[in-house]
Amino acid sequence: MSVRVVVVDDHAMFRRGVTAELAASGADVVEVVGEAEDVDTAVAAIASAGPDVVLLDVHLPGGGGVEVMRKLATMALGDQPRFLALSVSDAAEDVIGTIRGGARGYVTKTITGPELVDAIQRVADGDAVFSPRLAGFVLDAFAGSIDIADIDEDLDRLTDREREVMRLIARGYSYKEVAKELFISIKTVETHMSAVLRKLQLSSRHELTKWANDRRLL
Numbered sequence: 506m507s508v509r510v511v512v513v514d515d516h517a518m519f520r521r522g523v524t525a526e527l528a529a530s531g532a533d534v535v536e537v538v539g540e541a542e543d544v545d546t547a548v549a550a551i552a553s554a555g556p557d558v559v560l561l562d563v564h565l566p567g568g569g570g571v572e573v574m575r576k577l578a579t580m581a582l583g584d585q586p587r588f589l590a591l592s593v594s595d596a597a598e599d600v601i602g603t604i605r606g607g608a609r610g611y612v613t614k615t616i617t618g619p620e621l622v623d624a625i626q627r628v629a630d631g632d633a634v635f636s637p638r639l640a641g642f643v644l645d646a647f648a649g650s651i652d653i654a655d656i657d658e659d660l661d662r663l664t665d666r667e668r669e670v671m672r673l674i675a676r677g678y679s680y681k682e683v684a685k686e687l688f689i690s691i692k693t694v695e696t697h698m699s700a701v702l703r704k705l706q707l708s709s710r711h712e713l714t715k716w717a718n719d720r721r722l723l
Contacts, residue, residue, distance in 0.1 A: 511539040531622030571606035610634030675717035
């Protein structure tokens with residue numbers, strides 16, 4: 506039997522791309538039975554379709570992927586689906602926070618179609634699946650070498666969008682590149698960047714890069 510999947514992401518083009526890729530790479534083993542763009546539509550789609558696996562973006566309007574899992578956990582659905590995070594973010598706090606929230610795995614959007622099909626099948630079978638670099642974050646967190654509490658306290662000051670802008674800027678992206686990556690205007694990037702520096706009490710991109718690197722967010 507094929508694995509029934511709901512795809513949750515706030516970008517319609519990405520959802521269509523994932524659906525097409527799954528159809529091309531694993532039509533006989535994976536079936537997309539629903540899509541959603543935010544927390545509320547995700548909860549409704551998952552409750553209605555009853556999928557085996559949910560491909561879940563980390564940052565969503567309405568509270569993020571963790572909020573989707575939290576809401577579903579309070580509902581009498583019978584068998585709960587398994588969650589596989591599929592995100593552009595490879596930051597430690599996103600990986601650990603999502604796994605804490607109930608996901609069985611976490612892969613980045615650089616994954617290929619066949620690799621994604623394999624990850625979905627493995628999660629459906631009960632395995633934990635991570636992109637190679639991200640597995641280290643999980644191990645480090647359990648070993649105590651990453652202080653997740655400190656990371657959470659700092660990042661709680663930022664909105665989800667500010668976190669996305671922060672990570673890209675800290676990695677050396679230009680404002681124009683950030684705008685293209687996040688489908689927002691350059692002016693909006695500038696506004697978010699000003700807010701990030703103010704909230705974190707930093708004064709430059711250089712300080713932001715050091716701040717993010719010290720917290721293993723890059």
